[in-house]
Amino acid sequence: MVDSKGKLIFVKIYTMNFVEELRWRGMLQDMMPGTEEELKKENTTAYIGFDPTSDSLHIGSLVQIMILVHFQRCGHKPIALVGGATGMVGDPSGKSKERNLLSKEVLDHNLACIQKQLEKFLNFDCGLNSAEIVNNYDWFKDMSFLDFIRDTGKHITINYMLAKDSVKNRLNTGMSFTEFSYQLVQGYDFYWLYKHKNCKLQLGGSDQWGNIVTGTELIRRMEGGDAFAITSPLLQKTDGTKFGKTEEGNVWLDPKYTSPYKFYQFWLNTADEDAKNYIKIFTLLQQEEIEALVEEHEKAPHVRLLQKKLAEEITTMVHSQEDYHNAFEASQILFGKGTSENLSKLDESTFLSLFEGVPQSEITKSDLEKGISLIDLLTEKTGIFSSNGECKRFVQGGGLSINKNKINDAALLINSSFLLKNKYLLIQKGRKNYFLVLAI
Template sequence: MTVLTILKERGFIDNQTHEEALETYLKKPGRHCYIGFDPTADSLHVGHLIPIMSLAHMQQNGHIPIALVGGGTGRIGDPSGKNEMRKMMTLDTIDHNVQSIKRQLSGFINFGEGKALLANNADWLASLEYIPFLRDIGRYFSINKMIKAESYRQRIESEGGLSFIEFNYMLLQAFDFLTLLDRHDCRLQMGGSDQWGNILAGVELVRRSRQKTAFGITYKLITKSDGSKMGKTAGNAVWLDPEKTSPYEYYQFWMNTDDRDVARFLSLFTFLPMPEIRQVSNLVDGELNQAKTVLAFECTCLAHGREAALNAMASSASVFGSFTISEKILPSSSIPRTNKNKNAIELPTTFVSHNELTKGIPAYELFLRTGLTKSGGEARRLINQGGAYINGETVPAFDLLVDSSHLKDGEVLLRAGKKRFHRVKMKEQ
C-alpha cells in the first residue's frame, strides 16, 4: 500500500495529476514532496492540520517532506480564496511569523538530518532580478490561461479587482516548485483545493522548462457536518500556539466534535488504524463520547505533547467528572483508560487581587475579563438568557457581585453555555 492509497482511504485527496504515474512514483521511498505555508499570522491553526498531517503521513511512509514557509511570497499575498487584497505586512512581522511556524511544524514532523526539510522561499525570491525573471520564467506563462484560474477570475470580477502585485503570485509559486526540483529533485507539490490552479502552473513550468514530469495533489477543505468552517470555535480560530489556544481549550475543541464528524476526524487528524476507526461509526451515546475523548487526547498529543494532553484530560475530568474508556474502543490509542485525577492545572485561569474579590466584581465584567464573552453587552445577554453559571448555579443578574464568598476550594468556576469553562482564583498576597 502506497502513501497515496493511505491518503485516499483517510479522506484527504480532492484532486491530483497523473494518477497512475504518481502511484508508481511514490512506490520508491525517499521522494521529496512539499507544501507551502503562508506566514500571515504568528501561529498556524486547526485549519492547517490537513496539509500538516499529509506531510507527516508522507514521512511515516518513507518520503522526505519539505515544509516551505512563504517568507518571500508572504510579502505579496496569495489572492486564492480572498475577496480583497491582503494587508501588507512589514518584513519584521513576516520574519517573526516564519520562525513561529517553523517551531509548530516541528511538533508534527521530525526534522532530523535527512528526514525532512524546512525551507523559506525568501532565500531565493528576495534576490530575484525582475528582467531576468521575466525572460527566464515569465515567457512560459499565458495570461489567457492565468485569468481563467478560479482564484484570479473571482477577483477580476469582484468590485475591488485584482492588483498587479497579486497577479504575480502564480508565477512565484510555480518558481518555488521549479527551485525545489532543481535543489532537491522535489516533484510533488500538495496543497488545499484552492491551490489547484497554482499547483498546475508549477507542474507545467517544470515540464516546459526542464522537460520533467512533476505532480500535484490537492486536499479537501474540511468543514464540519453543520456546515461551519473547520478550526473555528465561538467565532475564534483554534490556534496551535498554546499561548493563543491553551492545551485545555484545544482538547475541549475536539471533545465538542459533532457526533457525525467523530470517525471522519479520527481518520484525518490522528494516526490510529483505519479498521479501528471504521468501528467508531457504529458507536452511539456513551461509547461515542469515549471515542471523542480518544480523539481529543490524540490530537492534543500531536499538537502539544503527551504531558499537556494528560493535564488537559485531567482538567476536563475535574469539570465534567471521571470516566472510563473501554479497551475495545480504538485499542491502539495510548490514552489512559481511566481518569479520576481531579487536578485542574490546565483549566484556563484568571487571577484577581484580594482587594477586588473582597469588594466584588460584577458578573458581566468577570465573564468579559476571562474571555468567555467578547463584550460587556454579550455578557449581559448571556446572563439575562440564563446561559451563564457560577459554580454550577445560574447567574441571577448581570450585575451580581462576585466576591470572596463565591470561592469554593480557593476558586470560582465560571461557565458560558454548556461547555466553556474558566477558573478565577485570588492572587497570592
Template sequence: MSILKDLRDRGLIQQTSDEEGLEKHLSSQQVSLYCGFDPTADSLHIGHLVPMLMLKRFQQAGHRPIALIGGGTGMIGDPSGRSDERNLNDAATVDSFSQGIAKQLAGILNFDEGENAAKAVNNKDWLGAMSIIDFLRDVGKHFGVNYMLAKDSVESRLANGISFTEFSYMILQSLDFLRLHERENVTLQIGGSDQWGNITAGMELIRRTHAGNDEEAADKAFALTVPLITKADGTKFGKTAGGAVWLSPERTTPYEFYQFWFNTDDRDVIKFMKYFTFMSLEEIAAFEESVAKEPEKRLAQTKLAEEMTTLVHGKEALQQAIKISAALFSGDIASLNGAEIEQGFKDMPSYTAADEDKGLVDMLVEAGISSSKRQAREDITNGAIRVNGNKVEDTARILVEGDRIDGRFIIIRRGKKKYTLLKFA
C-alpha cells in the same frame, strides 16, 4: 498498502496530475515532496493540519518531506480561495511569523538525522535575491497571460478585481517548485484543492525550463491536492465562536483544542478520524460502529480529541486538558491549579477584584453576578451560589485570601452554568 491507496481510502485525494504515473514513481524510489506554508500569522491553524499531516504520512512511508515557509510569497499574498486582497505585512513581521511556523512544523515532522529526514526551506532565500529583470526574463517569459487568466485562483477574482501583485503569485509559487526540483530533486508538490492551479503552473514551468535539456526530469513532476474540509452542519471547519482554532497554545489553549475535537458532530467524527489521525482504518471502523450504536457515549469524539491533542501539544497537555474537562463537568474546581484555571476559564466572564477580603454578597453585586444585594442574598440562601465548586448558603460568608486558588483566582458559579472568574493581583 501503498501510500496512495491509504490516502484514497481515507478520502484524502482530491486531484492528482497523473495518478498511475505517480503510483509507479512512489513505488520505485524515495521521493522528495513539498508543501508550502505562507506566514500570514504567527501561528498555523487546524486548517493547515491536513497538508502538514500529509507530509508526515509520506515521511512515514519512507519518502522525504520538505516544508517550504513562504517568507517571500508571504510578502505578496495568495489570491487562492479569497474574494479580496490580503493585507500585506512588513518584512520584520513576516520573518517573525516564519520563525513561529518553523517551530510548529518541527513539532509534527521528523527533522532528525536520517535518509528521509524532513527539511525546512524558506523561499525568501531565492525570491529575495532575484532582480526584477531576471524574474521577467527567466521566469515570466514562460507564462502566457491567457494561461494565467484561465486558472480558477485568478478567474474567480476578476469580477471583484485583482492587483498585479497577487496576479503574480502563481509565478512565484511556480518558481518555488522549479527551484526545489533543481536543488532538492523535488518531484511532487501537495496542497489544498484551492492550490491546484498554482501547482500545475509549477509543473508547466519545470517542463518548459527543462524541455530539450532533460526530458526525463521534465516529466517527473507531479501534483496532488487534498479536499476542502467541510462540516455536516454547513459551518466552516476550524472556526468556533471565539474564532479560528490555532496550533499555538497561546492562541488556542490545549483545553480549548481538546474541546474543539471532543465537540465534533457525530456526522463528521469518522471522517475527521480518517483525515487527521494515524489510526488504522480497521480501528476507525470499530469507532464507526460505536457512533452508530451508542452515540451518547461519544467514544469516537473522545478518541479523536485525545489523538489530536497529543499530536499537537503532547501527552502532558492532553492530561491537563482531560483534568480541566473533568473538573468543569463535576464542579470540582478546587482541584485545578492556577494555570489550569487560566486555560479552562479563558473565555468565561471575569472580574478583577481588589486585593482585600470582601463579603460574598458585596462581591456578587460588584462583579455583576447578582443584580442587587437583595438578589445576592436570595441566590445564596436558595443554594444557587458556589465558590470554587462548593455550595455557600451563609449570607455572612467572607471571601478571604485563603479562598484564592494559587493566590490569584476565585471561581463563582451562579446556577448550573454561569461561571465568573475573579482575578486578584
C-alpha cells in the same frame, strides 16, 4: 507513534502506499496522471507550502501537516516550505479581496514561529528521507525583477494565467498585478525545488491546484521535466459551517492563542458525522482500529468514544501527553459530576493547572472581607457581565453558578467565606463558560 512529550516518533514502513493511505483516509481530492507510478518507482521528494500570515499555524494547516507526516511514513522525503517570498505577494486563491501586505519584520517573526511548530511533527534526522524546511525568500531575495520576467515569465502565457479560477473569479472585482503574478512566483518555487532538491511532487489543498499546475508546467517548459501534483479536499463540516472556527475565532496550534484545554474541548465537541472523518484525517490510527472505533461509537453514540479518542490523539500530538491529561481532568471537573466538594479537595497546583486556559480576573481581599454584592463583583470588579441587567437575567434564568453551586438570588452578598482555598472563586456563566476570580 507519539512519545511522552508529544513528539512523533518516526516509524519506517516502506510497504505503505502513500496514495492508498490518503485515499482511504479521505484526503485525496485530485492527482496528476502518473503521480502514483512515480511514487511506486522511487523515493520521491514532495513539498507543501505554508503561508506566514500569522505567527502560528491553525488547525486548518494541520491537514497539510498530516499529509507530510504520512508522506514521510511512507518512506518519501517531505519538504515544508515557508513562504517568506510568496507571503510578501499574497495568494489570491479563494480570496475575494486584495490582501494587505505584511511588513518584512512581521513576516520574519511569523516564519520563525511557524518553522518551530512544523519541527514538532516531522523527523529531521532519519537518513535519506529526513524532512527539510526551506524558505523561498532564500532564492528570491537576490533575484532581480528583470531576471524573473525574462527567465521565468517568458515561459508562461497571460492566457494561461488568466484561465485560472483564482484569477477569473477576481476579474470583475479587480486584482493587483502583484497578486496576479502570485501563481508564477509559487510556480517558480516548484521549479527551483525540482532543480535543486529533485522535488517532483507538490501537495496541497484543492484550492492550490491551479498554482501547483503552473509549477509543473514551468518545469516542463524550462527543463523538459515531469512533475506531479496531489491535492486534498478542503475540510467541510456536515452542518455547512466553516471548519476550524469557534465563536472566539480560529483554533490555533500555539497554546498562547488557544489553550490546550480549549483545544481539547474543540475536538471533543465535534459532531458525530464529522468525527468519523476527522479521526481518519488527524490521527495516525490504522484503518482497522478506526473501523472498530466507529462501529463501537455507533452502538453507543452518547458515550462519544470517537470524539474522546480524537481529542486525545490530537491534543497529545499537538501539545503533549501532560497537556492532554490536564485538559481531560479539567473537563471532568467542569462538565462531569464535579461538585464544590470535588473542587475544594483538589490541591492548589492541580487546581491552577486545571484552570490555566480559563479567563482570570482579580479582586482585593479587603473588598471581600467587607462583603460585596454579587452584581458589583461580576460587573464592575471583574467585567464578566457587561451590565447589571445582564447579570440579573442570568441569575433569574438559572444560568449562573459560583463554585459549582447554582445562584438564584441576585442580591446575594459575597464574602470571604465563598473563597475556595481562601483564594479563588469559580464563576460559571451558562453551561460552558468559566471564569476564575483571584482574591489578592
